[in-house]
Amino acid sequence: MSLAFLFPGQGSQAVGMGQDLAEAFAAAREVFQEVDEALKQKLSTLMREGPEDQLTLTENAQPALMAVSVAVMRTLEREFGVGVEKASFVAGHSLGEYSALAATGAISLADTARLLKLRGQAMQRAVPVGEGAMASLIGPKTDLALAEAAAAAGAEVGVCVVANDNNNGNVVISGEKAAVDRAIEAAKALGARAIPLNVSAPFHCPLMAPAAKEMAEALAGATLVAPRAPVVCNVTAQPTNDPELIRRLLVEQVTGRVRWRESMIWMAGDGGVTRFAEAGTGKVLAGMAKRIAPDAEAVSLNAPADLEAFAKSL
Structure with missing residues (x-):
């Protein structure tokens, strides 16, 4: 069995996200606290209590989704002994690519939270609302x-x-x-x-060029190291563990196409993946996996029981 971890993108956020993980596991609580401190914002309270319209803002939704994904992965490793190295590949949908990089240690959790906050703000600034x-x-x-x-x-x-x-x-x-x-x-x-x-904005199109410029400047100053599992990148639908290529592709991703179907086909084909596990909020990517690669297994890791059952199945 060859495994790939998948990390969801914007749209999967919901009030209450991550709350059951935080109640059950110290590892998850520590992730949420670290993100709060990095952003100098009580994002964990917003995730737990809302209001929904504030959580849905791009600059909040992006780091919130990443935080839950990393909380799942840290909990799997600490509580159940399942590290990201168990996976042949990781991949994330749009902002989920940052979650994948944080989960594999390519970018620190604090830096990832700050980059995603900026990414959300930059995307919002790039195009006036309504245009x-x-x-x-x-x-x-x-x-x-x-x-x-x-x-x-x-x-x-x-x-x-x-x-x-x-x-x-x-x-x-x-x-x-x-x-x-x-x-x-x-x-x-x-x-x-x-x-x-x-x-709130037209993502992944040439109108996002001003946001790409901001992200290029921010990523130039960020520390990236080789991920602990190869990352299948959105804009190439191919795996890499080269930090400098990852840095460049994250900039291209702002205006470029998310080639998710091709990424999944590659993993299930040439990559030999037979099992996909979506780490984080919602079940969108697991559903897509079942449609794109029907011969592979796909599970969602949301609740504490999901993590325990998954770990036992390995």
Whole structure:
């Protein structure tokens, strides 16, 4: 059995996230306290109590999701003796790539929290509210080719690209609002359903260039070391443990496509992964894994009981 740990992205956050882990395990409480201290903010209280609209803000949701993912991994290692080295690969969806890097020790937890806080703020600053948009194209006819065609129609009136190639049946487009609106109409004509997303900015598109510049400056000053397990990167869908390549790809990721479907296909194929474990809040990536790699097992590690059952199964 070959294992890969997966780390969720934005949208999986919810009030109460991580609370059962904190109540059950000292390792989880220490992670939340360390993140609070790094950010000089009671993020753990916001995660536990809300309000939801504050937790959903990009600058809060990103470090919060990372904190829960790292809490899961630290608890697995300390309480159950399951270290990240048990995995052949790790991969994270968008901000989840930072969670993967923190979990593998490539970036310190405190630095990861500060980088994600800045990433959220920089993304928000890059495009005035209301000028950008994202939409999820879904349905049995939806694949990358359909999404590319819809985005090309949108690009006739403004910036519009494929942002997240999640899996067949779920591809996200991003760009200027008028262009995304045009792409939505084109997608419907091609047989897809299109759902505008309630997001604060158009992520993973060229409009995020100012945020990429800010992240390049921040990452240039950050300490990165080789991860304890190879990271399959969003923008290449290939594994690496080269810190300088990781640094460069994190900058490219701000404006680049999240090639999640390709990443999963590579891990389940060339990578030989037969079991995926989603570490953190929600079950989105485990669900995608079952659709992309139906022959592999996929589990979600959310609650204390999940961690115990997973550790026993290894």
